[in-house]
Amino acid sequence: MTAAGPAFSVHDIPFSTHGSWFDLSPVVGEKTYADDLHLVSHQNGMHAVLRLVPLDPATGDRAETRVETTPGLLTWAHPGGSVGCAYESPDTVRLRGEGLGLRIAAAADALTPFTGTYFHRDPVAGAYVFTSYETGRRYRITLLSGSLAEVSGSQALGSGDRGLTITADTDGVWEAAVEELDSARRPYASSQTFGDVVTSAERAFTAFADAVAPWRSPGTPAAELAVYVLWSATVRPAALVTRPAVLMSKHWMDKVWSWDHCFNALALARGVPALARDQFSLPFDHQDESGALPDSVTHSEVLHNFVKPPIHGWTLSHLRRRLPGPLDRTELSEIYRRLERWTDFWLTMRRAPGSALPHYQHGNDSGWDNATTFDPERLIVTADLAAFLVLQLQELASLAAELGLPDDARRWTRTASATRAAMLDELWTGERFVARGVETSRTWSTASLLDLMPMVLGEHLPENVSAALATRIEAHLTPHGLATELPASPHYRPDGYWRGPIWAPATVLIEDGLRRGGHVRLADEISARFRTLCETHGFAENFDALTGRGLRDRAYTWTAAGYLLLAEAHALRAFPPRD
Numbered sequence: 373m374t375a376a377g378p379a380f381s382v383h384d385i386p387f388s389t390h391g392s393w394f395d396l397s398p399v400v401g402e403k404t405y406a407d408d409l410h411l412v413s414h415q416n417g418m419h420a421v422l423r424l425v426p427l428d429p430a431t432g433d434r435a436e437t438r439v440e441t442t443p444g445l446l447t448w449a450h451p452g453g454s455v456g457c458a459y460e461s462p463d464t465v466r467l468r469g470e471g472l473g474l475r476i477a478a479a480a481d482a483l484t485p486f487t488g489t490y491f492h493r494d495p496v497a498g499a500y501v502f503t504s505y506e507t508g509r510r511y512r513i514t515l516l517s518g519s520l521a522e523v524s525g526s527q528a529l530g531s532g533d534r535g536l537t538i539t540a541d542t543d544g545v546w547e548a549a550v551e552e553l554d555s556a557r558r559p560y561a562s563s564q565t566f567g568d569v570v571t572s573a574e575r576a577f578t579a580f581a582d583a584v585a586p587w588r589s590p591g592t593p594a595a596e597l598a599v600y601v602l603w604s605a606t607v608r609p610a611a612l613v614t615r616p617a618v619l620m621s622k623h624w625m626d627k628v629w630s631w632d633h634c635f636n637a638l639a640l641a642r643g644v645p646a647l648a649r650d651q652f653s654l655p656f657d658h659q660d661e662s663g664a665l666p667d668s669v670t671h672s673e674v675l676h677n678f679v680k681p682p683i684h685g686w687t688l689s690h691l692r693r694r695l696p697g698p699l700d701r702t703e704l705s706e707i708y709r710r711l712e713r714w715t716d717f718w719l720t721m722r723r724a725p726g727s728a729l730p731h732y733q734h735g736n737d738s739g740w741d742n743a744t745t746f747d748p749e750r751l752i753v754t755a756d757l758a759a760f761l762v763l764q765l766q767e768l769a770s771l772a773a774e775l776g777l778p779d780d781a782r783r784w785t786r787t788a789s790a791t792r793a794a795m796l797d798e799l800w801t802g803e804r805f806v807a808r809g810v811e812t813s814r815t816w817s818t819a820s821l822l823d824l825m826p827m828v829l830g831e832h833l834p835e836n837v838s839a840a841l842a843t844r845i846e847a848h849l850t851p852h853g854l855a856t857e858l859p860a861s862p863h864y865r866p867d868g869y870w871r872g873p874i875w876a877p878a879t880v881l882i883e884d885g886l887r888r889g890g891h892v893r894l895a896d897e898i899s900a901r902f903r904t905l906c907e908t909h910g911f912a913e914n915f916d917a918l919t920g921r922g923l924r925d926r927a928y929t930w931t932a933a934g935y936l937l938l939a940e941a942h943a944l945r946a947f948p949p950r951d
């Protein structure tokens with residue numbers, strides 16, 4: 373059958389659906405690619421559970437197929453036939469084969485008392501079940517038509533092959549359903565044909581794309597695929613994930629980090645506002661007694677060993693402008709109290725005695741884990757942190773005034789002014805910003821783009837400071853975008869994480885600050901180059917600044933979100949909406 377929607381490589385972007393905790397992909401671990409597609413679950417971590425192998429029915433050997441993927445349909449294509457896969461629901465996929473068989477087997481060979489996959493036939497459901505220690509879930513295979521050519525390892529313990537082989541009967545076609553279960557449910561039953569399932573999945577994606585990117589056109593050729601990356605990486609609430617959540621990826625970066633989520637919230641705000649508000653709020657659901665947000669949240673783990681930078685005031689300011697309607701007073705009050713506690717964390721827990729400015733304890737706290745700014749020392753006062761905090765304090769002042777809290781509003785305004793003044797007095801040399809060691813008080817500058825992030829203050833910077841930062845930022849601009857370390861630096865590394873590669877969040881934050889600061893030409897150029905980068909090389913975690921090649925995790929949602937934000941803004945500047 374003919375599939376609709378953007379085509380993509382399953383080696384780069386996993387095949388999944390909105391709400392599901394599992395995907396189909398050859399990516400079975402960090403930078404680990406298998407020969408075959410696997411059902412990979414993200415409950416209790418990332419775990420390859422089932423291996424799916426198309427077979428030549430005449431010989432029973434593995435068939436060399438070409439995998440074709442669109443949002444609604446994955447196909448193993450072969451001259452002698454095909455196998456199709458589509459999501460019927462977030463926890464169920466349907467399979468249909470014609471001219472090819474399929475082997476579904478446990479990915480793990482060994483079964484121990486604590487690891488591996490147990491396999492058995494369920495006589496109640498008339499189906500076969502794989503029980504995974506790693507995910508704590510069950511995977512039920514129900515044959516709808518066709519035959520089981522082989523079943524091996526049922527009830528077996530220890531090491532061995534566990535699985536089943538599906539082939540067609542005389543009409544040459546077979547069908548099956550695969551479900552991810554918590555424990556048990558009634559036998560599988562459905563009145564939908566396989567074609568109905570595909571059509572429904574395609575319609576669900578198209579409706580989401582129409583909501584999120586109604587402005588898309590041939591001039592924004594990657595918009596639909598960017599939407600798919602966000603749509604397919606969304607999971608339903610489960611365990612420690614308290615709301616519908618857009619994971620950073622359904623590859624190995626399968627978490628929500630406490631600044632990544634901000635960009636996803638902004639990209640979703642106009643079209644799916646409830647989901648956007650959930651993205652903004654999710655880390656705050658795990659705010660601790662000190663007011664700190666967690667470093668990250670995933671299905672069965674919340675980490676508090678680091679934090680992330682306070683970009684949430686900046687985010688909320690943009691989010692409120694992008695949402696189609698105002699937040700009600702109850703929600704606004706809750707956000708205010710949560711943002712207040714998060715800000716107080718930086719003002720109390722992260723300001724050394726006598727210091728006017730807060731500090732990071734490690735590069736991980738900044739989100740720029742290994743940036744060269746942190747090479748001399750790790751506990752440092754930086755201008756980017758001060759700038760983010762100024763914007764957050766200003767947003768708190770605005771919220772307080774709106775909520776009828778004038779004393780709070782005045783207090784936040786005074787603190788914002790004092791923080792901005794201290795940043796300029798203590799860290800601006802007249803030519804550039806420096807970092808300062810908390811314990812040594814020594815200062816230094818680097819070739820890291822992190823030193824230039826105070827540009828996020830935009831119109832709130834003195835004109836001379838803004839101009840100097842813009843000039844230095846332009847020096848970081850390669851043909852593909854903003855290098856996070858100057859390419860001429862001795863510390864530049866093509867795949868050096870924050871020591872060279874191009875990243876979406878830095879791009880979006882700086883582009884916004886430049887535009888608000890009046891540096892429109894440079895903002896336009898940065899936007900154009902990043903959009904072209906994504907249209908050419910996809911939505912990788914980051915990109916080689918000199919070649920544009922995608923690096924690390926190749927299906928990263930904040931990259932897709934960054935593209936959508938910049939593409940939408942560009943489209944609306946070119947064709948402003950009519951009143």
